[in-house]
Amino acid sequence: MSTLQISLAVIGAVLLALIVAYNAWTNHKNAPRRAERSDAPRQEPAFDGVAPLPDLADAQGHPPPEERDGDFAATVPDESALTFPPSSHSADRRHALDALIDAIAPLSLDHPVSGEAALAALPPTRRAGSKPFAIEGQNEASGQWEMPAPGQRYRAFQAGVQLANRTGALNEIEFSEFVAKTQTFADAVGAAPDFPDMLHEVARARELDQFASDHDAQLAFVLRARQAAWSPGYVHQNAARVGFVGGTLAGRMVLPATGEGGGAVLSLSFDTQAALSDNPEQSAMRELLLSLDVAQVHRSEQPFARLREVAAQLCESMDALLCDQNGSPLPAMAMDPIAGDLELLYDKLDGRDLSAGSPQARRVFS
Incomplete structure (x- = not known):
């Protein structure tokens, strides 16, 4: 082999080594950054309370729930499925019925009803359409309103349906479903319901929904x-x-x-x-x-x-x-x-x- 051929072979080997080194450097530079081994991420306790959110906006109108939050949205989970410890900023009864945001129907009783009987009479779902629905009992011993519980006795009940949430305002169909579920419960426990006026409650729902949408x-x-x-x-x-x-x-x-x-x-x-x-x-x-x-x-x-x-x-x-x-x-x-x-x-x-x-x-x- 001549000196020229040897020189060309050496130069080719050097160039090949440089190309390999450059590609390795480029791949390393473009590789995603990884966690440091000395501080590897641990699986922390789950602590979730809100769904992914959209860009800065004051929501107006009511597109379907899966679209309302924009391109980055995920369907907002049912809040009743989320677990929150007691908050220093909130009342002890997080889901208590409230006349400000619920349509409420009192259910009077001639005699106390056990918690077991009330639980057996509750509807299988806790929603009327897309709105949360709940029934509370007035504890005979404490006088407090609470979700029915075994071992307790109740001297009155009240049923409520939420007036508005991010799916929109309570409508006539949802109100009718609320009435039907409440009446079924009332019949089962021997209670007499006193339903609010549907048109009045639907109007309240629309006004609350408009305020919420604007804010x-x-x-x-x-x-x-x-x-x-x-x-x-x-x-x-x-x-x-x-x-x-x-x-x-x-x-x-x-x-x-x-x-x-x-x-x-x-x-x-x-x-x-x-x-x-x-x-x-x-x-x-x-x-x-x-x-x-x-x-x-x-x-x-x-x-x-x-x-x-x-x-x-x-x-x-x-x-x-x-x-x-x-x-x-x-x-x-x-x-x-x-x-x-x-x-x-x-x-x-x-x-x-x-x-x-x-x-x-x-x-x-x-």
């Missing part, structure tokens, strides 16, 4: 990777460092309230398929959705201030950019007017006795 603020912001993508483990690790815990749904974390069991303050959502991947550390994500359901969180939690703080911390630790849902970067000054608008919204909710984070607000804005 239903749900905020969402996008955290977008500047350079390298993120793995689910990397997201969990960085989110846990600022206080997030795992939610009940894959691809979802929540920031708990600082008060005693005050529910979730913020929600952090990402690609469900990446979270459920067989090899999640190889899954690459470039966007996260950080959201706040305003009416669900008490104002004393300062949820918007915490959102801004969390967003800033995550942007710094994950090399991310805060954007609106159209992908436009949001400077810090763009957030200040939102804070002012939220204070006005809180005042209006307080004035209607639907204070953010209260049991009544959580029911209406769900």
Whole structure:
């Protein structure tokens, strides 16, 4: 072999090595960031209270439940299926009937009824159409209204159906279903119901629904990777460092309230398929959705201030950019007017006795 051929072979080998090294460097650079082994993410206790939310909006109109919350929506879960510890911001009886937001029918009795008999007479479902339906009994011993329980006796009952929620206002068909279910229960326990006027209650429902629609603020912001993508483990690790815990749904974390069991303050959502991947550390994500359901969180939690703080911390630790849902970067000054608008919204909710984070607000804005 000539000297020229040897030289060309050496040069070719060097070039090949450089190409391989460059490709390896490029693959490493573009690989999703992974969680550090020294601080591997743990499966935290489930603590979920709200569904993924849409962009900043004051909802108007009533599209179907699966569409009402926009492109990032998931069907809002039945609140009765969620478990919340007692909240420092809410009454002990979270689902107690309330004349402010429920149509209520008293059921009088000639003699006390046992809790066992009441439970046996309850309808199989706790909804009238899309509205929550409930029956309470007045405990003979304590005089308190409560959900029927075994071993207790009740001297009166009352049935109620919620006037409005995010699916819209109570309508005539739903009111008729409420009447039918209540009458069936009354017949079973020997009670005499006194139903409110349907047209009056439907009118109340529409007025409440209009107010709720005009004051239903749900905020969402996008955290977008500047350079390298993120793995689910990397997201969990960085989110846990600022206080997030795992939610009940894959691809979802929540920031708990600082008060005693005050529910979730913020929600952090990402690609469900990446979270459920067989090899999640190889899954690459470039966007996260950080959201706040305003009416669900008490104002004393300062949820918007915490959102801004969390967003800033995550942007710094994950090399991310805060954007609106159209992908436009949001400077810090763009957030200040939102804070002012939220204070006005809180005042209006307080004035209607639907204070953010209260049991009544959580029911209406769900």
